[in-house]
Amino acid sequence: MKKWQTLLPLLLLLVLALSATASAAGCHPDDEAGLLALKSAVTADPTGLLSSWKPGTDCCTWNGVSCREASRVTELSIYGKPGDPTSYLSGTIPPSFSRLRKLVGLYLQDLKNLTGPFPAALLRLPDIKYVYIRNASLSGTIPDLSPLAAKLGALGLAGNRFSGPIPESVGKLTQLSQLELARNRLSGGIPPSVGRLSNLTTLALDHNELSGVVPNLSGLTGLYTLQLSHNQLVGEIPRSLAPLAPQLRFLELGHNRLTGRIPDFLGNFSALDTLDLSGNLLTGTVPATFRYLTKIFNLDLSGNALVDPFPEMAVKGIESLDLSHNRFHLGKIPRWVSTSPIIYSLKLAGCGIKMRMEDFKPAETYFYDYIDLSDNEITGSPAALLNRTQFLVSFRAAGNKLRFDMAGLPLPETLQDLDLSRNMVYGKVPAAVAGLKTLDVSYNRLCGQLPKTQFSASAFAGNACLCGTPLAPCQRRS
Ligand SMILES: *[C@@H]1O[C@H](CO)[C@@H](O)[C@H](O)[C@H]1NC(C)=O
Numbered sequence: 035m036k037k038w039q040t041l042l043p044l045l046l047l048l049v050l051a052l053s054a055t056a057s058a059a060g061c062h063p064d065d066e067a068g069l070l071a072l073k074s075a076v077t078a079d080p081t082g083l084l085s086s087w088k089p090g091t092d093c094c095t096w097n098g099v100s101c102r103e104a105s106r107v108t109e110l111s112i113y114g115k116p117g118d119p120t121s122y123l124s125g126t127i128p129p130s131f132s133r134l135r136k137l138v139g140l141y142l143q144d145l146k147n148l149t150g151p152f153p154a155a156l157l158r159l160p161d162i163k164y165v166y167i168r169n170a171s172l173s174g175t176i177p178d179l180s181p182l183a184a185k186l187g188a189l190g191l192a193g194n195r196f197s198g199p200i201p202e203s204v205g206k207l208t209q210l211s212q213l214e215l216a217r218n219r220l221s222g223g224i225p226p227s228v229g230r231l232s233n234l235t236t237l238a239l240d241h242n243e244l245s246g247v248v249p250n251l252s253g254l255t256g257l258y259t260l261q262l263s264h265n266q267l268v269g270e271i272p273r274s275l276a277p278l279a280p281q282l283r284f285l286e287l288g289h290n291r292l293t294g295r296i297p298d299f300l301g302n303f304s305a306l307d308t309l310d311l312s313g314n315l316l317t318g319t320v321p322a323t324f325r326y327l328t329k330i331f332n333l334d335l336s337g338n339a340l341v342d343p344f345p346e347m348a349v350k351g352i353e354s355l356d357l358s359h360n361r362f363h364l365g366k367i368p369r370w371v372s373t374s375p376i377i378y379s380l381k382l383a384g385c386g387i388k389m390r391m392e393d394f395k396p397a398e399t400y401f402y403d404y405i406d407l408s409d410n411e412i413t414g415s416p417a418a419l420l421n422r423t424q425f426l427v428s429f430r431a432a433g434n435k436l437r438f439d440m441a442g443l444p445l446p447e448t449l450q451d452l453d454l455s456r457n458m459v460y461g462k463v464p465a466a467v468a469g470l471k472t473l474d475v476s477y478n479r480l481c482g483q484l485p486k487t488q489f490s491a492s493a494f495a496g497n498a499c500l501c502g503t504p505l506a507p508c509q510r511r512s
């Protein structure tokens with residue numbers, strides 16, 4: 035306490051002196067030059083992201099720029115507006131960007147018209163630790179990353195147009211906790227050296243053109259997120275993933291060419307929140323150990339060749355479930371599904387369900403956005419179910435044995451997508467369907483004059499006696 039009391043005025047003086055020199059001198063001339071070089075390499079800046087970047091003013095005050103000691107720029111963060119193409123900043127990152135000698139973090143996001151190669155200037159920055167250039171349009175190959183070895187803590191290049199292989203040198207980035215290269219055009223194998231990045235918590239390589247097998251990642255025991263979906267990976271789900279069980283929350287291996295059975299050890303992933311194995315070539319049964327996945331919220335096993343019996347799960351609340359298009363004969367909608375208090379998406383198309391729609395009485399319908407029960411043997415009417423949903427966006431039950439009067443079907447106001455094709459639905463098409471974005475009621479037993487809608491004839495084809503635009507005009511009664 036005593037010490038502080040004497041030190042405090044001194045410290046205060048020091049701080050004042052420092053800030054005085056900073057505001058007088060402005061930021062370091064090299065930093066100013068580096069930033070202005072970037073600005074002059076920007077050919078369009080429709081929303082004025084860089085309009086505060088003016089020569090002769092303190093660059094530490096410029097939009098997106100942060101400084102620390104001695105007015106050196108340590109962080110640069112420029113965020114565009116996602117989904118607004120007219121706002122995109124255009125340009126490239128020039129070589130003289132390397133004058134930002136003290137840069138630690140670079141965060142460029144949603145700058146869709148930022149082009150050019152991986153900025154080689156970054157490889158020359160001695161203190162660089164965090165590099166995120168996400169949702170831009172950088173292209174070419176990812177260079178040898180050796181100069182950043184044992185230094186880089188995060189590399190996020192998701193959502194660009196990088197092509198070619200992931201460099202083997204990525205394995206030298208031993209301090210890396212996040213590696214996000216998703217949504218590029220990367221090809222070749224996943225370098226086995228990735229397995230040496232023992233500090234990784236996130237590995238996201240999804241939506242590329244990666245081939246080969248899932249390498250041995252058994253040493254990545256801190257991994258929280260593993261996203262390898264939408265590639266061309268082959269082989270089985272490797273046993274070497276088993277040690278990741280206590281930590282892993284997100285395991286996404288969907289839309290690859292994985293073969294073999296779903297391994298029993300996945301039931302040990304007690305922390306798992308999301309498991310996506312959809313769109314692979316997996317065979318055999320779903321392991322009975324899945325009943326230990328009590329924290330799973332999102333489970334997608336659709337589009338494989340999995341067979342019965344499906345295990346009774348002990349999850350308290352599933353949020354989204356997709357088991358569509360396997361070789362299941364579930365018979366009924368499982369109890370652990372209909373009792374979920376938080377479910378918003380249920381997709382059980384082609385799951386061998388034989389029941390009356392009226393017997394599907396979910397405990398809670400409030401959160402439902404998507405229901406797809408197509409290609410089962412469901413009878414009766416969905417009227418009571420739809421009447422209980424308030425925010426449903428999509429209801430699909432094509433290819434069943436539904437038999438009800440469509441005129442009395444309550445359509446939730448939020449509904450955009452309705453597919454009741456290939457059933458035995460009768461009566462008139464209600465005028466309320468005009469508010470939908472997509473509709474298919476073809477191949478039913480509907481009759482009468484169609485309401486005015488924007489849908490084409492194929493939406494109404496194959497019915498008993500529908501008439502009026504876009505079908506043939508109704509016969510005038512004589
Ligand atoms: C971004 O690039 C696209 C394609 O090159 C171009 O059509 C668009 O006008 C550009 N947007 C801006 C804001 O410059």
Ligand SMILES: *[C@@H]1O[C@H](CO)[C@@H](O)[C@H](O)[C@H]1NC(C)=O
Nearest residue numbers: 116143144168169192193217
């Ligand atoms: C990038 O764009 C994707 C959609 O294309 C979006 O889901 C994601 O949130 C964006 N990521 C960032 C970091 O802006």
Ligand SMILES: *[C@@H]1O[C@H](CO)[C@@H](O)[C@H](O)[C@H]1NC(C)=O
Nearest residue numbers: 186187208209210211232233
């Ligand atoms: C990497 O892990 C080591 C050992 O667990 C730790 O000391 C170090 O701080 C971590 N590095 C980063 C960047 O998280």
Ligand SMILES: *[C@@H]1O[C@H](CO)[C@@H](O)[C@H](O)[C@H]1NC(C)=O
Nearest residue numbers: 229250251252253272273274
């Ligand atoms: C995976 O690597 C670890 C060492 O990191 C090794 O002990 C284990 O045998 C390897 N597993 C396979 C299947 O190669």
Ligand SMILES: *[C@@H]1O[C@H](CO)[C@@H](O)[C@H](O)[C@H]1NC(C)=O
Nearest residue numbers: 276297298299300301302323
């Ligand atoms: C699950 O974990 C336990 C304890 O960690 C282990 O004994 C068991 O072999 C594991 N099960 C599978 C199928 O790997």
Ligand SMILES: *[C@@H]1O[C@H](CO)[C@@H](O)[C@H](O)[C@H]1NC(C)=O
Nearest residue numbers: 417418419421422442443444
């Ligand atoms: C929908 O619910 C309301 C009130 O809950 C009820 O009066 C009405 O009959 C129901 N309609 C259908 C078609 O089930």
